[in-house]
Amino acid sequence: MSETELSHEIADAEGENQLDEDDRLKPEYVRAVLDAVEAGDAEGARALVEPLHPADIADLFELTPHEDRPGLAHAVADLLDGDVLAEMNDYVREDLIDALDPREVADLASELDTDDAVAIIEDLDADEQREVLRQMEPDDRAAIEEALSYPEESAGRLMQRELIAVPEHWTVGDAIDYLRGHEELTTDFWEIFVVDPGHKPVGTCQLSWILRTPRFVSIADVMKREQTLIPTDMDQEEVALRFQKYALISAAVTDASGRLVGMITVDDIVHIIQEEAGEDTLLLSGAGDGDINEPIRFTVRTRLTWLTINLGATMLSASVIGLFQGEIARYALLAVLMPIISALGGNAGTQTLAVMVRALAMNQLTSSNTLRMLGREFSVAMCNGAALGMIGALGSYVVFRDPTLSAVFGIAMSFNSLVAGIVGVIVPVTLDRANIDPAVSSAVFVTTITDIMGFLSFLGLAALVGLGG
Template identity: 75%
Template sequence: MSETEPDTLAPEVREDELDEDDLLKPEFVRAVLDAVEEERPEEARALVEPLHPADVADLFEIVPADRRRDLAKAIHDLVDADVFAELNDYVREELIDALDAREVADIASELDTDDAVAILEDMDVEDQREVLRAMEPDDRAAIEEALSYPEESAGRLMQRDLVAVPEHWTVGDVLDYLRGHDELTTDFWEIFVVDPAHKPVGTCALSWILRTPRRIPVGDVMAREQTLIPVDMDQEEVALRFQKYALISAAVVDGNGRLVGMITVDDVVHIIQEEAGEDTLLLSGAGDGDINEPIALTVRTRLTWLVVNLGTAMLASSVVGLFQGEIAKFALLAVLMPIVSGMGGNAGTQTLAVVVRAIATNQLTDTNTWRMVRREITIAMANGASLGVLIGLGTLLVFHNPGLSVVICLAMIINNLIAGLGGVLVPITLDRLRVDPAVSSAVFVTTLTDTGGFLSFLGLATLWGLGG
């Protein structure tokens, strides 16, 4: 996302539109929609004009989908590039469809390259080409280059507008250069120092430049240690580097080590939020989880995983079928067995969430993998024993059957151990096989805990002779 201007609205103005959580008030939204519906565009524009671009984007996301185009038509002069940069992907795509190629090209030209790419990358190929043809040659070349990089890579995320100076310049040369070139980018925190081959050799924070005498060479004040981002690095890895090294911006280099762009922290904050939410939703098979996602797409995504889960449920059911004779003789088995499988499923989900997060944040490495496995086994055994004793005592008090109490206690311990092992080994194995553990792990772990719970409880009950 591109950085927008700081919020300068007067508090008394904001009180009319936003609540204490900086969310648009329902009565304000209704007032805008009423003005649009009653064909009073001047009133709608007057209401919306004081809003920050991010709040205007929120307004479009809040209103019903069938009202968005009318709203855009009424306040079209306020829907600028900054608003499009803040819009939800699905809402932005919907509004883009209502514009012609020239209008989309004008909006994209005003945005940073990464934000312009975000608008164009999801368009149909023919529409994308039409928009690119309508753009100025320099803007078109920058966006076409960005689109040539893999999706969710540093090449798509980076900005081309940056400040780079040669190492032999003095601080005075840099200041004169910054003041004498109006076309330079206005949003930057550090200056990149490059060698004659345009390879980055260091960085200078703006604060250093401003506080250093003009005669001092840049090479004497720059920091030579810097974090360089390969242009094909995945955006999640980029975010992890920013987080680990507390970066504000970083240089992006091509395969030959030449400086081709920069990534700033405002873009990375968005990526961290996006990746964290994405892994959580993938674990549940809920797709993007966006409330603006088309219903048909949501149904298709969720139904796919529900069908897979149906298959695993049938597998667990077949295990129960093996013991239908014992269940028919001792009906309490049918009452208690869901407790064992259910608690195992919950324990497996806890472990799975921790391990997937550790993989995603690079906390889990080849060095500490087995330590993580031993840790989760220890936790599973401790939790299983505690839960087993509790459910065993509860069963004894309610049903007065010592044998049944021992069986359910042992089954709880066994299934918690299965849950712990599955929760840690399944995602690690999938990661080693280059399969995203956030996508597939939950199905396997659920299957393990269901079948393990039924098999351990009913199997122990049969061995104990409870159904005899």
Template identity: 80%
Template sequence: MSETELPDLERDEAVEQGDQPAPNQLDEDDRLKPAFVAAVLDAVEDGDVDAARALVAPLHPADIADLFELTPEDRRRDLAAAIADQLDADVFAEMNDYVRESLIDALDARQVADIASELDTDDAVAIIEDMDVEDQREVLRAMEPDDRAAIEEALSYPEESAGRLMQRDLVAVPEHWTVGDALDYLRGHDELTTDFWEIFVVDPAHRPVGTCALSWILRTPRGIAMADVMQREQTLIPVDMDQEEVALRFQKYALISAAVVDGSGRLVGMITVDDIVHIIQQEAGEDVLRLSGAGEGDINEPIRLTVRTRVAWLVVNLGATILSASVVGIFQGEIARFALLAALMPIVSALGGNAGTQTLAVMVRALATNQLTSSNTVRMLFREFRIALCNGIALGTVGAVGSYLVLGHLQLSIVFAIAMMINSVVAGLVGVVVPVALDKANVDPAVSSAVFVTTATDVMGFLSFLGLAALWGLSG
């Protein structure tokens, strides 16, 4: 009897007892919610493999990957064993790096080789590149020669470069072909990749000379030469280009895909926009987390790695704090004579730090997106100086009025206002100079800038406020 056929009394009793739909009857919106994850893990724990597989069967590979991330680490291998038939290459491609690494460790070389062989080259490289060298060799030996050669070539390129990111499977045709030749080629070769939006046109040396969107080919008469329908202007990606620069080119030129060329200009692969979306998200997240010293910020990262990254950053900040405290120690006599100085000096430092962080965030983003270059650095410096001066005047005025109303000391309020203006200007200048200088020195400004900016604003905040108070001869 269906639910709609239940007598009202029985249906009301079911509601009162809190009966829930069976796990395999959960709506799509309920998947991956705590109740669903618990149902899958309970089925695995009870040894009911069929029930676990039935629950997971409707999920997209990306959702199965998320299911593993939501599963406690000590239960992931049991889940993998239970749904092994559904744990295909697409799931591994979508999986978090740390979660995937822990599962890969549980597989033998042949299993890893089979998974990698089913993936696009870039996804296969993402799985193999983090393995130990000996494990890499064992997996590569278990692969087919063509797949092994493609992955070994990719691994020869620098990490986070276009060579690691690109796919080898693409469609390229000679420029002397007609549109009809290209169509016949596409229809007559089942082994061609299915994930492409444009065809690359190459010369006899396999150098790309143009590109042709599939929509153009479908709408062009068969007898037209590819050289006449292709677009000759194209964005070529050097194989050793950093992936962040690749993402910027895709964003700037609104690309869907782009050809990757080696040092001699030969076509060796292509990069598609779906890979770029991941890179943009990854790079943006890394920059934000590096500014705070939180490392990669991945909740699946092993605790020892997280602690090591954060402790190192905190130790650097501790040294900067000690430096700031030493400045305060120089003026301990003034603070002892006029205790109100101790109440206001943290405000000067804190506001300067906040102002510096604002400028720093803008500059790091401008450097990352190539908005800030050597041609406009001086202009940006004067721009931030004017902004910082305006902010300092506004904060100083409000701070002076507020401190006078609360403390009733005119001279102290004036010193407080001047110190805030000085520190605000310093924060603006340092927020520009530090990341630019680090970038010129080939040091990632997102990693190191924050501690320099914070130290500078703390030291200058205390020095300007306490120094002016000492010069003014303030006393309680």
């Protein structure tokens, strides 16, 4: 592409909206940026990228091929700040951070709230972490080191330490003067936390209340004493459920002694909800992270592991079929109908399993209602099994004109549907009680059990009534 053509393309891209109707970067815009980078026109590339929101700049890097990202990063280096890295996909961010020296990473992390800085630094190797932390200011380093001491995916990792806390004996005027008189205070907050002399939270006060209350009124008289406190060791999924249940905008985080050490805001929870929902769906399929930016070797390793486990489960099911090879040899139609029994049983089990995993993830399934849920799914399975059994029996009779085969087929289908409904509840609940994530391994158990019971019921009934004899 000539310089004249490139200049026209850049001008066209600058003159139109970079986003489509779904707020995604347009392919022609991405191509224009990469063409500018390839042509060595860093100024043109920067002019194209500068109007973008940090989240859209992050999307631009994710849409850029792996081998072209270093060139793009070099061209728009001054736009590649901490806010962009915080919005970036983990794998893409790792690629870019690997290309930066520890001083640059430390500078970027220092621009961010503690939670976003931790998200960047926690993925580094131990040696790289130490080097980056060594380059940071003592206060920033201490805050991040403390956050890293908490378990992964816990409230301690998720929280930010930048918050506003005032004593309960202050007046509204004292709080306003404090906010106006200290420029170093955080500017992104929705409520003020009220603490006692031991720095333990005793209430909260929304900014709207502060603005509408006379200066002489005591904070203790206007604050709300009921609040949702988040322990530092609480899992982030449980934190998200609390935000959803109580419609929180922000919440105080307390340490083991009950002292206020940070806060969590709803913008972080939105990311957690999205991550957890996608994670459970992918785990059910055995697809790992399911990230299109994940290195191929990691994807192959994860998927191959679960495919190997599924292979073993399938061979177990096949061994059941081997027990009835004589009946199958005498009556070949059994082999024609077996896959239908297996497929419908697996689908019915997966439906129940998906409902149970979601209920467990949302804390809807507890010890108090597990038996009721089992009864509910048992009823659903009975109704579905009866309907499928009648339809299957009728269909097989129309095709094969064998009433005995049709009856065996219908009964086996009904029975396997009932088994699928029961194991679809029992397996994830049992795994959850054993502190094993039901989203990870439930599918293998459920499909294996439904396959085995489907083959046993169908071929066993066929042998019992002497089909093909």
